[in-house]
Amino acid sequence: MDANFSSKTLVSNLTVSEQQLVEIAKSISLNCKLLILDEPTSSLTDKETAKLFQVVKDLKKKGISTLFISHRMKEVFEICDRVTVLKDGAYVGCMNVSEIAHEDVIRAMVGRDLGELYPDKASKIEEDSYIIKVENLSGNGFDNVSFTLRKGEILGFAGLVGAGRSEVMRGLCAIDLYGTGRFI
Structure with a gap:
């Protein structure tokens, strides 16, 4: 898993990324078949995220599945094979990432076409107030x-x-x- 720290290091002294690697290694040592990662990149740098994604890809090659929970569309399209969309706690659908665009997922999430992601501001901001x-x-x-x-x-x-x-x-x-x- 390419951990660059001693196995004797206290977990409390590891970075968040290193702590995640320890948790993944623990799961693998218990012969897990499914790894669930809930917003795993929320406190990682881009470099740490790349390392985590490489670990997940390596696990995939070994037959270990990953359920990757994220609100970051870029990450979903980079690491996932399929995406399942939930809206207000209800199942909307499951799609192959290779067959869809970001807009398809957003449409499923909000239930309609968004048009502009960042429309013009409706109200005028009072500069002096x-x-x-x-x-x-x-x-x-x-x-x-x-x-x-x-x-x-x-x-x-x-x-x-x-x-x-x-x-x-x-x-x-x-x-x-x-x-x-x-x-x-």
Whole structure:
């Protein structure tokens, strides 16, 4: 499985990717025939994802099946042979990945053609009107964060696990104390 760490290393000292390899190795040692991976790439880098996908492909060659659960369309098309779509907990259908396009899966997921994935904004954002303005907020796990949320706007925070998103939100909500910065 190409693990580059000692078998004596504590699991708590391994990266998330290495921990997944340990779990997969454990499953194989128990002669599993089906490996279930639920959002396995959610906290992996692209390089770690590639390594995981290679492991899954190698297992496939050995006759071990994988049930790969993901909301990332690119990954489904890269690693899966077939895709099953569920909508509101109900079975919609199963399709061969080699015979479909991304749009077919999206259509099955939402129950209609989407047209534009990102349509023009319906409401006009008022540039001078803001709900909250944060300047230079720093705290445990984040540093120098600034943003403005305007009336009628949806603001998203993105980043990998450990990037500080949750910590910023906890600071904003006064769940955790923040060090410096100001709210306007």
